[in-house]
Structures are given as structure tokens and as C-alpha cells.
Amino acid sequence: MANTDYSKNELMNFIDQSPLNIEICDVTLRDGEQTPGVAFTRDEKIDLALELDSIGVEVIEAGFPVVSTSEKDIVKEISNLGLDANICCLARSVIDDVDAAIDCDVDIVSIFIAMSDLHLKFKYHKSCADVFSCAMGAIEHAKDHGLKVRFAAEDATRTNIETLKRAFLAAEDYHVDYVSIADTIGILSPATTHYLVSEVKKVVNTPICIHCHNDLGMATANTLVAAEAGAKQLHTTINGIGERAGNASLEELLVALRVQHGIETYDTTKLNSISRKLEKYSGLPTAVNKAVVGKHAFTHESGIHVMAILEEPRTYELFTPEMVGGKRNLVVGKHTGKKALKGIVNDLGYELDQDELCALISKVKNCTEVKKGLSKERLEEMIRNVRSH
Incomplete structure (x- = not known):
């Protein structure tokens, strides 16, 4: 067929075609590399960053600079490739982590902290007020040095919702550029995703990010629903790789956005090729029945x-x-x-x-x-x- 897209008029009439204000943040180079047994080389990371940029991904999370000197060097190199995408990196709520991000010339630093009772008790052994204070100090330091800041609530989906709202509202006072809901253990469903994002959107004016894990097999669906509820920045990985059961799949989400919402911003014709590269670089075979890029998809x-x-x-x-x-x-x-x-x-x-x-x-x-x-x-x-x- 001459056209690569079927007519949107052929979609079932209950599909929502309302416009979405979204951007993609692909985290393959950071969260994807946390897949057990996966470690990308410098050349592989640069190649994947170039591929993601050519697809039209707006934000690329290039790594976690404080992890090692080589990681920091690669993040800095990607930051200076002159890509159209903004380059982001991860930082704990620690000044040294933020300094590492500053040294890497990134556009955005994602500063995270967990505020769920479980993490406060067993990971930090601190009060919510104490860990939040650390996060705000790190955010202030990053903003003072001209970085855009994403304030990410790790384990947000097991955090008391009122605590989450108060934290995001307080972060707005520090002029963060994004607030991020991380479904760290993949507990969300589409219904709970819509509710949570909608509730947060009622009280914050800052763009909301959604970061979903796939422990229940719903990461892509949850990410799409989050966008429909008003989330702006949607987090993905190529082939859905990541810790445990992985993250929301880049290729599935981009095609869903195109089919369901008519978003044609991204060059989807490159999805199979980048999937094959990821398969080669990671050593992880793609399931034959994987949506969009699996051997049996067509x-x-x-x-x-x-x-x-x-x-x-x-x-x-x-x-x-x-x-x-x-x-x-x-x-x-x-x-x-x-x-x-x-x-x-x-x-x-x-x-x-x-x-x-x-x-x-x-x-x-x-x-x-x-x-x-x-x-x-x-x-x-x-x-x-x-x-x-």
C-alpha cells in the first residue's frame, strides 16, 4: 500500500481522539541499563541516543553520572552531541549528585526521593520531613546553577496521596520544571492511574511526568491513560526493558499515540531498526509475539x-x-x-x-x-x- 497509515476514520467511534500535550522521555540509557545483565558500551549508548533523537524523542535520560567516572563521561559526551533532544540525568537528593549533573552539561536533572512509609522506614530510616528537606536543598542547588529540574517521587504510587500533593506543591515554590509520579513497583492499573494523575493535576500547575514499571503487564496502558488524564512527560524504554519486568515500551506507546490520538510527531518507521539494535546491544531477545516489533507482529x-x-x-x-x-x-x-x-x-x-x-x-x-x-x-x-x- 502507498500509505503507511490506515484512515483514522476507520477507528471505532468510542476511541478518544482529543488532543494531547505530551513529550516522550526515553530512559533506556539509564533505567533500561538497570536490567539485570545489561551494560551498554560508550559507542552503544551514543548510537542509541542518536537513534532516539532521529525518531523525535524530546528528552533522553542519558544516565546516572555519580555511579562512575565512565558513566559521567558518557553522559557529558551525549550532552555535547548537539542533539535536538534535551538531555537528562538522574540524581539522588544529594548535592554531590547534582554537582555531577552540572559537570555533565545536561539540560535537565531528575532529582528523586521516596516518601512512602515503606521506604522511609526501611530504606532511609528518616522522617518524611527530613528526606523532603534534603530534596528541596538539592533542587535549590540545581536551579541556582541553571538546570531544569524534574522532582521525582519514587514509589509515588504507595505514597499517601495527600503527602504527594503537598510535596509537589512545595516543590513548585522552588520552581521545579516537572513533578514526576513514579510507579516504581508497577502497582497501578489504568483506572488508578487516571485517578492519581487527575488528582495531582487538580492541585499543581507544573507539568506532570509518569514513569511506569511493568510488573503487572500494564506499563504501556498506564502511561497512555496518564497522558489522557493530563500527564505531559511520558517515560519509556526501547523494547520495554528495565528492572524486573521492565518499563513502558517506546514502540508500543508511540504507535498507540498515533493510532488512538493521531499524534504523528515521531518517526515510527525507525521503530523496528532501533528495536533490533537494542536487542543486539542488550543481548535480550524480543518475544516473537511482542506488539509492534515482534517477529510475529505482521x-x-x-x-x-x-x-x-x-x-x-x-x-x-x-x-x-x-x-x-x-x-x-x-x-x-x-x-x-x-x-x-x-x-x-x-x-x-x-x-x-x-x-x-x-x-x-x-x-x-x-x-x-x-x-x-x-x-x-x-x-x-x-x-x-x-x-x-
């Missing part, structure tokens, strides 16, 4: 589906593979009927008479490889074989 085997796809791809595809830099794959397997097989054979450039087609379908059904689906090369070998007899 693969069809069922005879009824294949016949319809050959006639009109929209019958069984929400969006085109070209829209995300992917390819359609029609698989011959045990569910493939004669009509669908004929269409696939014709699509490969072959013509078979009725007897040859019957012979081919018989070979396909009895082939030991059929369980996994036949490759194009194996099918062509079979076609040549039945034509030669």
Missing part, C-alpha cells in the same frame, strides 16, 4: 486471514508494517487452506494448475516443518518439485 498463517490479507490488509492489521519499519509475512502452515495457498503461491510469482496445487497442499500438510511454518525458500523448493512431476 505474520499470518490462518487460511481465512491470509485470503483476506491478500485482498485487503486492513482486514487483519490495525496499522501497516511499513508504518513501523516492519514487513508482512504470510506463513504456510497446518492452518493454510487451498485458496490461501494459491494466493501465497501467486504472490511469490508462480502459477500452479489444480492438480499441482492439490499436490502442493498435500506436501505442506504432511511436511514435518509445518509446525513451525514453512520458510519462503522451503515453499519454493516444494513448488518447483510439484511442477517438475
Whole structure:
């Protein structure tokens, strides 16, 4: 098809098409690297930063500078690449962390503190007032040095909501540029996400960020709902990598924003290529049924589906593979009927008479490889074989 997008008019009429004021902050280079067993090299981090910038991601969280000298050097190098994206880094509510961020020439520093009872008791062994005071001191120091500041409430989703509101309101007095709700353990659902973001938005004027983890498999859905409730900055990672079960998936969120809300700001045609790079650099294989970039995202085997796809791809595809830099794959397997097989054979450039087609379908059904689906090369070998007899 010439177009890479299907008509928005074909969406079901209950889908919300209201405009959203959003930006993407991709945290692959920081939170993504906290995936067990993952450590990106300097060149890999720079390459991923360049790719994210080319897609149109507005903010790239490049790392956690205080972790090591090499981490600090890489963050500084990314900050000075001249990218269109703003470069962000992470800092605890500690002056030394903020100084490391200042040294890196970043645009934004994300200063975090946890205020949930659980973290106060077992991690900090301090009162909420004490840890909040530390955070405000770090924020003031960062603002005095000209940095934009994101005040992030770690474990926000297990923090008393009134405590959270008061903290964000107080942070506004220090002129923070963002307040961030971190669902650190992935406890949110779409309903609770909408409620929490809506409640915070009632009392703060500062742009709200949402940072979701995927422990219940809802990180992308929660992030989309947060945007619909008024969150501005949406946090993602490529392929949804991250601690434990990972973060909200960049590719899933960008496509959802485009399909559900008509947001075409981002170059989604690069999603498959950046996904493959992340897979290579991280050593983490992508699930074949992963939405948008999985091997099976545009693969069809069922005879009824294949016949319809050959006639009109929209019958069984929400969006085109070209829209995300992917390819359609029609698989011959045990569910493939004669009509669908004929269409696939014709699509490969072959013509078979009725007897040859019957012979081919018989070979396909009895082939030991059929369980996994036949490759194009194996099918062509079979076609040549039945034509030669």
C-alpha cells in the first residue's frame, strides 16, 4: 500500500481522539541499563541516543553520572552531541549528585526521593520531613546553577496521596520544571492511574511526568491513560526493558499515540531498526509475539486471514508494517487452506494448475516443518518439485 497509515476514520467511534500535550522521555540509557545483565558500551549508548533523537524523542535520560567516572563521561559526551533532544540525568537528593549533573552539561536533572512509609522506614530510616528537606536543598542547588529540574517521587504510587500533593506543591515554590509520579513497583492499573494523575493535576500547575514499571503487564496502558488524564512527560524504554519486568515500551506507546490520538510527531518507521539494535546491544531477545516489533507482529498463517490479507490488509492489521519499519509475512502452515495457498503461491510469482496445487497442499500438510511454518525458500523448493512431476 502507498500509505503507511490506515484512515483514522476507520477507528471505532468510542476511541478518544482529543488532543494531547505530551513529550516522550526515553530512559533506556539509564533505567533500561538497570536490567539485570545489561551494560551498554560508550559507542552503544551514543548510537542509541542518536537513534532516539532521529525518531523525535524530546528528552533522553542519558544516565546516572555519580555511579562512575565512565558513566559521567558518557553522559557529558551525549550532552555535547548537539542533539535536538534535551538531555537528562538522574540524581539522588544529594548535592554531590547534582554537582555531577552540572559537570555533565545536561539540560535537565531528575532529582528523586521516596516518601512512602515503606521506604522511609526501611530504606532511609528518616522522617518524611527530613528526606523532603534534603530534596528541596538539592533542587535549590540545581536551579541556582541553571538546570531544569524534574522532582521525582519514587514509589509515588504507595505514597499517601495527600503527602504527594503537598510535596509537589512545595516543590513548585522552588520552581521545579516537572513533578514526576513514579510507579516504581508497577502497582497501578489504568483506572488508578487516571485517578492519581487527575488528582495531582487538580492541585499543581507544573507539568506532570509518569514513569511506569511493568510488573503487572500494564506499563504501556498506564502511561497512555496518564497522558489522557493530563500527564505531559511520558517515560519509556526501547523494547520495554528495565528492572524486573521492565518499563513502558517506546514502540508500543508511540504507535498507540498515533493510532488512538493521531499524534504523528515521531518517526515510527525507525521503530523496528532501533528495536533490533537494542536487542543486539542488550543481548535480550524480543518475544516473537511482542506488539509492534515482534517477529510475529505482521505474520499470518490462518487460511481465512491470509485470503483476506491478500485482498485487503486492513482486514487483519490495525496499522501497516511499513508504518513501523516492519514487513508482512504470510506463513504456510497446518492452518493454510487451498485458496490461501494459491494466493501465497501467486504472490511469490508462480502459477500452479489444480492438480499441482492439490499436490502442493498435500506436501505442506504432511511436511514435518509445518509446525513451525514453512520458510519462503522451503515453499519454493516444494513448488518447483510439484511442477517438475
